[in-house]
Amino acid sequence: MLTLVATPIGNLQDITLRSLEALRDADVIACEDTRTTRVLLQKHNITGRLVSFHAYNESNSANGLVQLMLAGQSVALVTDAGTPGIADPGYSLLKLALANGIECTMTPGPCALVMALALSGLPSHSFTFRGFPPRKSAARKKFFAVDQHSEHTLIFYESPHRIIKSIQDAFEIYGDRDAAIGNDLTKKFEKIERGSLSNLTSLIASKSPKGEYVLLIAGNSGNFLPADEAVIE
Secondary structure, eight states: EEEEBHHHHHHHOOOOOHHHHHHHOSSSEEOOOOOHHHHHHTTTOOEEEEEOOTTTTTTHHHHHHHHHHTTTTEEEOOSBBTTTTTSSOOOOHHHHHHHTTOOOOEEEOOOOHHHHHHHHOOOOOSSEEOOOOOOHHHHHHHHHHHHTTTOEEEEEEEETTTTTOOOOOOOOHSSSOEEEEEESTTTTTTHHHHHHHHHHHHHHHOOOOOOEEEEOOOOOSSSOGGGGGGGOO
């Protein structure tokens, strides 16, 4: 069996009893970084065989893990934080396991995009998650433009090194829409900032961005000013 195990995105206490049980029962725990996962396991007095499974060895490692499962062993898959397969490794292993008739299940839990959406103050009944935008501005604008006319709340992950540029590019493509930014969710300095894209640009630029970000932007309701007509306060 393959079990996808959601793990905390910051606060180590945010793990379910089922997740702990799955980790204890697994013959093998596949993880992005053995050092990160070992911290979580030690906190809950869990021992187990750790196997590296990350973006750079995902294909080869998936084949090896499937062979273990076909031989009767159970595998628990975790990432450094959050839900496997959501902007993290996991999809390829799940797809290969299913193709080989392996039973797959999951212990649900923390997911940054869901938490940020719930706290954003933006419409949450319909949304589009787009993961990480491209690193370069030109490619990022094209990426944003795909959803320019979408009526769904848009959700993106972003690093502290690019969050300001991403907000500026989003402002250029979408106009001055309502938006929100989640930063270091569940951690000591957790913050949710809400406002227009122009206001958030000024707010983030006045700080020194740190930690991981979730950027949420209201869908197109037809009531937003184009970027060249919007006033940045």
